[in-house]
Amino acid sequence: MSKKDAQVVVDMLRKEYGGSETALFFETPHQMLVATILSAQCTDERVNKVTPGLFKKYKSVEEFASAKQEELEQNIRSTGFFRNKARNIIGASRKILEDYGRKVPRTMEEMLTLPGVARKTANVVLHNAYRIVEGIVVDTHVGRLSRRLGWSKEKNAEKVEKDLMKIIPRDDWGNIAYWLIDHGRAVCKSQKPVCGECFLKEVCPSAGKFDERGRWVGVK
Numbered sequence: 001m002s003k004k005d006a007q008v009v010v011d012m013l014r015k016e017y018g019g020s021e022t023a024l025f026f027e028t029p030h031q032m033l034v035a036t037i038l039s040a041q042c043t044d045e046r047v048n049k050v051t052p053g054l055f056k057k058y059k060s061v062e063e064f065a066s067a068k069q070e071e072l073e074q075n076i077r078s079t080g081f082f083r084n085k086a087r088n089i090i091g092a093s094r095k096i097l098e099d100y101g102r103k104v105p106r107t108m109e110e111m112l113t114l115p116g117v118a119r120k121t122a123n124v125v126l127h128n129a130y131r132i133v134e135g136i137v138v139d140t141h142v143g144r145l146s147r148r149l150g151w152s153k154e155k156n157a158e159k160v161e162k163d164l165m166k167i168i169p170r171d172d173w174g175n176i177a178y179w180l181i182d183h184g185r186a187v188c189k190s191q192k193p194v195c196g197e198c199f200l201k202e203v204c205p206s207a208g209k210f211d212e213r214g215r216w217v218g219v220k
Contacts, residue, residue, distance in 0.1 A: 001150040001205075006167040009149060009203055013179040016199060020178035022128050025051055029104035029129035030061050030096070036124045037088055037116050042079040050079055061102050065093035088116025108134040119158055127174045136164045137177035141184030148188065148206040 023044040026032040072086040092114040111122035138157040152163035201207040
């Protein structure tokens, strides 16, 4: 899809979902980092049930850095993959203390040095904590819709991100993911997307490419 065609879709998404933002609860950049790590393979709703008590118990970077692995695991168990998440939260907190003066880094390069942080997490934290945009968040919704809209043929998140950065206006990099996520949840679902009710159906190359049982017969 050309930049011009992509701009039409972006404008339509902005009009429909312009107020979209992260659903994760946080007050500080470090809380944003912790919440984002917890959100991997977990719903924002579940994370938001865990973090109020978690942030009341661990009130600072120092307290997370000195947390006992087994105890933190139990505190976040319901978010899934709790052993890796606990290890990464503790490791990232220690790295922030030792190398970044207690402050969550403000650049992509530095964010990627933190345990458990890849580009998706870094993009989420930088945008929401600092309003710094260095890329585009690509989760399962964003990847799926990008392929259906003809914005990318890739399945690897970083490759999808590179494709999107070529055609999406930079001013929209920070918000496009939230618009696509909302659209993916409400209309362009993984199974049985509601193409007939979609406001993008006239400009989407994949509109209607499902059989009567809701199975995808177009691009993946």
